[in-house]
Amino acid sequence: MSEKSETGQMDAEEALMRRVFRDFNISVSQHKLWVALYCFVVVAATAVVVFSQTSYYRAEATLLIDPNLVQDPAEQKSLANLDLQVAVIRSPELADKVIEKANLLTDPEFAEGPDPRQHFSENLETAVEKTNNTIQIYYLNEDPEKAALIANEIAETFLKFKSTKSSGLSVESIDSLQQQVKQQMDKLSVIKTKIAELNKANPDLGGESVVGDQIKYLNNEYIKTDARILQLKTTIAELESLIQNGGSVESSPYAASHPRVRAKLDRLREAELEVVQLEQEYRGMHPAVLKAQTKRNALQQTLDEEKTQLLTELRAEQKTSEATLEQLRQNIQKLQTQEKELTPQKLEYKNLLAEETSVSETVKLLNSQISKTSVAASYKQTGIEILSYASVPQSPFKPDRPKAILLAFVFAVFSSLGFIFLRCYMDKSFRLDEDIEELLMKPFLGHLPSVRSQKDGVTPVFRDEKESVFFYNYLRLACANMNFLNTEQGGKQSIMVTSSRPGEGKTFVAYHLAHAYAREGRVTVLIDTDFCRSSLSYLFPQPEVKRPGLHDYLMENAKLEQIIEETTQKNLYLIRSQEAEFSAPHALRSERMKDLLRDLKNYMDVIVLDAPPTLTVSDAVALGEIVDMRVFVIEWGKTPREVVQRAISRVAPGNLVPACVILNKVKNIGGSYYSQYRHYYSGKKEKRNFETK
Template identity: 25%
Template sequence: MNAPDLPIAADHRLLPPERAPLERPYGVPLQAPSAQSLGLEEEPEGEGLDLRELWQVVLKRRWTIVVVTLIVVATMMTNTYLETPIYRADLTLQIDSEDIKVVTIGTPVDTATGGQDYLQTQYELLKSRSLAQRVVEQMGLNDRPAAAPPTPPSWLTQAKRWLAGLLARGDTDPVVTPEAGAPDPAADSARLEGAISGLLGGLTITPVRNSRLVRLSYASPNPVLAAAILNNLAKSYINLNLERRFDSTTYARNFLQERLQQVKTKLEESERELVEFSRREEIISVDQKESIITGNMTAASAALIDASKKRMAAESIYRQMERTRGQGLAAVLDSTIIQDLKQTKAKLEAQYQDNLSTYKPAFPEMVQLRNQINQIDATIDQEIDNIRAAITGNYEAAKAEEGMLRANLERMKQEVLSLQGRSIPLNILRREADTNRQLYEGLLQRYKEVGVTAGIGTNNISVVDEAKVPSAPFTPNPRKNGLLALVLGVLGGVGLAFLFERLDDSFRRPEELEKLLGLPMLGIIPSSPRVTAEGRAIALVGHDDQRSAFAEAYRSVRTALQFSTATGVPRLLTVTSAINGEGKSTTALSLAIQFAQAGKQTLLIEADLRRPTIHGSLRLDNQTGLTNYLAGGEAQPVDITRPTHIPNLFAIPSGPLPPNPAELLASARMVELLSLAAERFDQVILDSPPLLGLADALIIGNLCQGTLLTVEAGSTPRGYVVGAVKRLRTARVPLLGSILTKLEARAGGYGYYRSYYYYQHSGYYGDSEAKKLSG
């Protein structure tokens, strides 16, 4: 394909000022719309826990986690197999409750019980140095090297020993050593203490919950010695317990014998005083006499109470009789005789009234009836008088009986008080004698019990399971250590991964780039290999497979550039980056391909005169290029402009690398070249060198109408990018926006950008080759 006609060298001239590219006739770059202007609320940073983000960090730093885990596991397993194997023997004891009654008075008293304090005491006795010393002396462990602590000394202990030996060798003072064959008490004592400490250091006591069982464990490099020490320890502990019980019984017998003699003497004295006092006061059978007098007084008191009740009842009837006249007395009304007389009288009066209708009152029969009625009235009155006399007699008798009983009770009280007064000293002597007798009987009974049980070796401690020689080492445990190392390695690796992620000063999210730089994000480019499987540059994928994810990403950038300014895409566009290797050359070539595919006559200028790569990607001859024209040689623009195999795309290679790239780029010939290119081509794209440390990008940026900044995701430090943007703005370079390149969407993508990447790779466009390139 032929390039558009370019003027010859004689016609080279600068464009008029109104058409110079430095005036940027394409308008100013648009500012990135804020979240508030779009009606969106920005999510505050640091609030909440995004599990997906944490998972993406783990995926991104997965090799860090794997390496740390392998290192920890390898270290742990190496240390495990280098450790000395330790064997552990186990023995089970049963400790029942103990009941020793030294003194029993009244009710039994337990001086030792089977409560928690008793069991805790037994546990401490098992760990006592006296018991350990007995085992050491019985087994001769102080003369054997096996008496050392069961666990090997640590590297710190070995270092201390080595340093102490080194200092001892440097000491010039003479060392006094004992004569050959002479005993060394200090050395023997040290060996004994070392053996005791070693035995106690390897001993573990574990009580079994909710039972009286206790499990003893002993760890040692020698399995036979571990079992032997435990068995000897249990036997010595049982023997020690029996000895303690025998010593306690002996002490109890001696104590009881002495107390019996003392109490016996006191009992004899108290009984003698009791008998003498009874004889002197002439008190015989005090208990029986007191009981008779007390019984009589109780009976008299009860009789007096009954008499008082009878007297009060009789008095009540008597008082009622005095207040009542005629036949209204209750006793009269209740009398059957009077009731019968009244009934007979009523019948006679009824008959008399019936006869009045026939006879006159003077009739003999009527007179007889009247006499009978009068006789009955006289009989009723006589019966009433008898009742009143009986009530009066009952009252007088009850009153007299009460008086006699009261006098008799007063007499008995005087007798009881007199007897009690004379019996007080006697009761005191009797109680003292009873107390001494009970104490003597209790001590005598206990003395006989202790004497009977003195020869019986009762034991409340027994061995349930004897210690067996362990067949396998207890520690180190390769499986346990391996699992622990795996867990620690994974945790350490995850922690280190998050630490690296925290210390990572690069841009990991597109929104971070927009927020920090204040530039619109024009596109996101997924990570891809530098060359395809066929050895072609990755930028050519946009031409080879227009439906690939890589091509779609730059097609999105091309679309975003059309809206980056008020008048569309700047005709003169340069692509730069903060440092080398951020994909600026790939971006420049890919954008040029996209504009060419859109039907625009596109010119790609390789303005990176320090490390040019575009001519290699397009496989162009670089013998003659931009430097030949800028250096003032015979090369003309038409000579250095070359067509490519991509339709509508022309390129100017860099040419030989010059010693002074900045001077060449700032020359008038560069301005003239860009002016002619902007007049002849629809789109001119320049591949600019990096910004930091170089002035080339600033010069090119001021010659173009728009600058596009590429930033590599997860690699370029933020300070570099911020410094680069600051230099561009200080030099008044028109910045259109930024592109985030090499984004690991599967491992480090976030939010809708990950969804966008998946959308591009999901096969919606039928892209199969792009999946291989970007996967």
């Protein structure tokens, strides 16, 4: 049983969704112009809003962070934390430097605000790419050129800030070298003063002998060798410090400029690039990645071993230079002993000249060392490089007008379709004859279009002749379908018209059905059976003398001839109800009511009974037992299906007496819902075939 109930529930849900999608397609087809108008309004409003907003341009500068270029382990750890570097870029200290350097306080955009630093931070954006060790710096501004200028200024200020902070060792080295240069310059000044005094006292000191030339030459070689030894000592000390601290080979100017090191560095960079590319393409443990990492590690190891090899070569060269220096010193002493004919003044003069040359060369060497150290400190010790400067943006970053308009269009389309779908899903009323025949299992007689009416509620007021033609054609179609269903009664029939609840138009339908039959030439009587709330009786002119009604007849207080009266419509007669204080279902199903219907059929072709609503009182249930046909009026698009099903189950639980349905107050007449009926009126539709289910 449970499986059958679950299967039935699934079938019901599937049928519900089929009806929802069917109604959705029909509604979209009917309201496509409104959907298009709604989309146009939303897109137009969005366009007005986005085009009225101020355009902001975004400039982008990119920084490359490489911790391997820094010797200090603490600085390496700091550079490896990209989020920390972003915090430095967004720090108030850096913001103040950029504002001051770019002279932004003179800009009205910054000057008018309460806090220039806050305005600067609101327009600054950063993004981190950890796979590439890059930081993107974005800056928004109304002026594209100013946006690019500020973005570049932020990158340069950050680079200088980190360079100043991380190059403490290089600054100390440069200060030491500059102090040595100052000492050598003071010494050179003293030597030049002595030479000037000797030239003034002995003008003939300028003549030189062959021995003097040789001594001068040897002195020059001695100086060069001594300077070379000094340079070797400095380089050896630098390499020993580099090996002791575990720094990179690139941190040493001598090692970085060595041909073997440069070649190995190039190969190492290629290997590192290959590893990065393979890691992006494959997973970390892929054989290709492992192979590339092994190659890179091997190259790194050979590069580290190169430091020891270079130190060994420099020490050997230092030893050779010291031996050469000692040999030169001995040769100079020999020549000086041979120079006995030289006077002490000449000897002193030549010594001063040699010392002057030596000091000058030392000053040049120290200045060269200062330049190299400064160049190394400008890049290699910061680990930061401006990978790309910001260019002037050509199109605004926000608002993104094409994107906003596209999103508005998509939103308008989906919201309108979603609203239509939700409306169809939540709509539990009847709109199509297919739903009536599928859910109620009752024949469908036809539609009655929604028309305006006069104060009496039943006299239609048509806008034009077309609406009048449609209305009466639909009415005649309903009458023809009822005749088709009642062929077994010899052409005469009693029809009860009721509804689920008040306000659905069952009196309107009964009134016009009776008039339609009368206009066809069939003698028709319209009976008002609503004792508690009669409205049909007041639609006709009241007689001068009050006549008894149906209630009086059923209570045996009047005869048939007394309660029936003619109307202004030819072939149409009326029996009023004469309101009572309570309903009388027992009287409506009594033998006297049956006799009334049987007697009326002797004189009338069609008997139309206007019964009270089914769920209000049980009068319609009583009448349904004695009439030939029960017509159920449903208000189109309003009465819930559950209410209709409950009402029909009361008035027509079986199929012994035909029970049919009329949809009343149908809107969108002439639309896709009813196109099939226009074909019917033009003679292109065959007669409807009903089966009593």
